[in-house]
Amino acid sequence: MILPAPIPDRVDVVIFGGGVAGLWTRWRLEHAGYSTLLLESSSLGHGQTIASQGILHRGTKYAFGKDVSQASMELLMAQEVWSRAIKGVDGPDLRRVTVLSPTTVMWTSESFLSRFTGAVAAGVLKSDVKKLEGDARPAAFKSAPKAVNVWEIDEKVVDSSTLVRELARVVRGPMASLAPDAHTHWDLPGMLSWTDAAGRSHATHASAAVLCAGVGNESLITSLAGTTSVPGAAASHVSQRRPLHMVMMRGAPCDLFGHCIRELSDKPRLTVTSARDADSFVWYLGGSLAEDGVSRDESTQIDAAKLAVHECLPWVDVSRASWATLRVDRAEGRTATGKRPDTPIVSHIAAAGHTLAVWPTKLALAPAAAGRVFDLLETAGIRPTGVIDAGEPALSPAPLPWNEGGVRWR
Numbered sequence: 255m256i257l258p259a260p261i262p263d264r265v266d267v268v269i270f271g272g273g274v275a276g277l278w279t280r281w282r283l284e285h286a287g288y289s290t291l292l293l294e295s296s297s298l299g300h301g302q303t304i305a306s307q308g309i310l311h312r313g314t315k316y317a318f319g320k321d322v323s324q325a326s327m328e329l330l331m332a333q334e335v336w337s338r339a340i341k342g343v344d345g346p347d348l349r350r351v352t353v354l355s356p357t358t359v360m361w362t363s364e365s366f367l368s369r370f371t372g373a374v375a376a377g378v379l380k381s382d383v384k385k386l387e388g389d390a391r392p393a394a395f396k397s398a399p400k401a402v403n404v405w406e407i408d409e410k411v412v413d414s415s416t417l418v419r420e421l422a423r424v425v426r427g428p429m430a431s432l433a434p435d436a437h438t439h440w441d442l443p444g445m446l447s448w449t450d451a452a453g454r455s456h457a458t459h460a461s462a463a464v465l466c467a468g469v470g471n472e473s474l475i476t477s478l479a480g481t482t483s484v485p486g487a488a489a490s491h492v493s494q495r496r497p498l499h500m501v502m503m504r505g506a507p508c509d510l511f512g513h514c515i516r517e518l519s520d521k522p523r524l525t526v527t528s529a530r531d532a533d534s535f536v537w538y539l540g541g542s543l544a545e546d547g548v549s550r551d552e553s554t555q556i557d558a559a560k561l562a563v564h565e566c567l568p569w570v571d572v573s574r575a576s577w578a579t580l581r582v583d584r585a586e587g588r589t590a591t592g593k594r595p596d597t598p599i600v601s602h603i604a605a606a607g608h609t610l611a612v613w614p615t616k617l618a619l620a621p622a623a624a625g626r627v628f629d630l631l632e633t634a635g636i637r638p639t640g641v642i643d644a645g646e647p648a649l650s651p652a653p654l655p656w657n658e659g660g661v662r663w664r
């Protein structure tokens with residue numbers, strides 16, 4: 255058993271939330287010599303990071319949309335950072351993260367329009383994709399007709415659980431639990447007081463706070479707004495949620511990582527990632543299925559998933575699979591249109607002194623979000639006073655969605 259490290263009396267930065275944003279930010283700050291304390295209200299990565307599909311997007315799928323450039327550029331730059339970390343060359347040492355697949359595929363259904371879209375996409379993306387023929391295609395395409403085009407995309411898929419575990423291990427600053435409904439109070443620089451999961455009260459002097467709590471940023475900002483009268487402090491002014499209704503399919507015959515593209519859209523009809531599960535695989539299904547399925551109930555969403563799998567992969571037999579769904583919200587910085595931001599968003603919550611709220615927008619963009627936090631703290635004149643070594647991480651990653659106890663398989 256890992257005993258919790260003592261809570262330090264004083265740190266440079268308190269980070270709320272141990273998902274990919276909080277953990278990468280913690281690495282970035284400790285690397286620069288800041289002392290940090292990470293406060294987590296559940297298990298590490300609970301919410302989005304563990305539930306993500308783990309695709310380190312290259313920006314390829316955004317190349318079809320109107321808002322191409324910014325998102326694609328940011329993602330392309332982030333790719334290099336991830337590659338170096340996974341190789342252990344630079345950045346947090348992520349050599350022990352499981353890379354589930356070194357590449358993804360993009361494929362079309364048999365319809366003419368879909369094949370046309372695929373051809374256009376491949377033309378736009380010619381330096382990023384490679385057409386796969388014959389045995390070079392993944393096992394899931396073994397029985398696919400010739401009219402189905404398959405391209406390989408140079409984007410890795412990582413296992414979110416080992417990612418969270420390794421990010422938590424690469425730095426040794428203290429982490430502590432926070433009661434989920436804890437009343438936190440701060441006005442930084444100054445004392446931050448909170449209650450831990452066992453009901454004990456703590457206080458730490460901090461120079462700055464960084465909110466990386468995903469959807470939890472809303473309540474943190476709201477509790478701040480409640481203690482101040484500063485206009486614009488409300489969470490709704492700076493954040494938004496975009497819900498998803500994901501589907502899990504247990505009993506897949508092989509693994510598959512990729513996007514089934516549909517007619518002239520930047521949203522894939524289906525995005526499939528996989529995990530080993532006893533003697534078969536779990537397919538984790540997102541893309542338009544998950545976005546459009548938000549208004550569907552569980553059983554209608556499963557029917558929609560069966561249809562989508564049939565339309566995208568009619569040659570794969572999934573008749574003996576069992577199915578379940580997962581509702582999860584993407585938490586993002588607010589955009590004027592409510593659509594996906596192109597970049598990570600880091601907002602200064604002026605009502606609370608040196609407090610920054612972070613939404614990476616994508617798992618892949620967590621390094622960029624962390625870089626922005628570092629730049630803003632430096633600009634604000636917050637200087638590092640030296641890291642604290644608290645030993646092994648005191649908290650563990652949340653379970654993967656298909657391993658959660660309460661999942662109802664049908």
Ligand SMILES: Cc1cc2nc3c(=O)[nH]c(=O)nc-3n(C[C@H](O)[C@H](O)[C@H](O)COP(=O)(O)OP(=O)(O)OC[C@H]3O[C@@H](n4cnc5c(N)ncnc54)[C@H](O)[C@@H]3O)c2cc1C
Nearest residue numbers: 271273274275299301302303306307308309468470617618
């Ligand atoms: C279904 C799904 C699939 C996705 N797939 C991909 C993908 O393939 N590729 C990609 O790049 N992006 C993907 N994303 C987006 C990506 O997962 C998120 O952008 C990213 O994980 C957000 O990380 P985060 O650390 O900001 O938030 P989270 O991962 O939600 O972490 C927040 C952390 O804060 C904790 N917390 C909550 N409230 C509090 C509080 N009050 N105090 C302290 N701690 C708190 C939580 O327990 C959690 O540990 C996906 C998102 C979803 C939902």
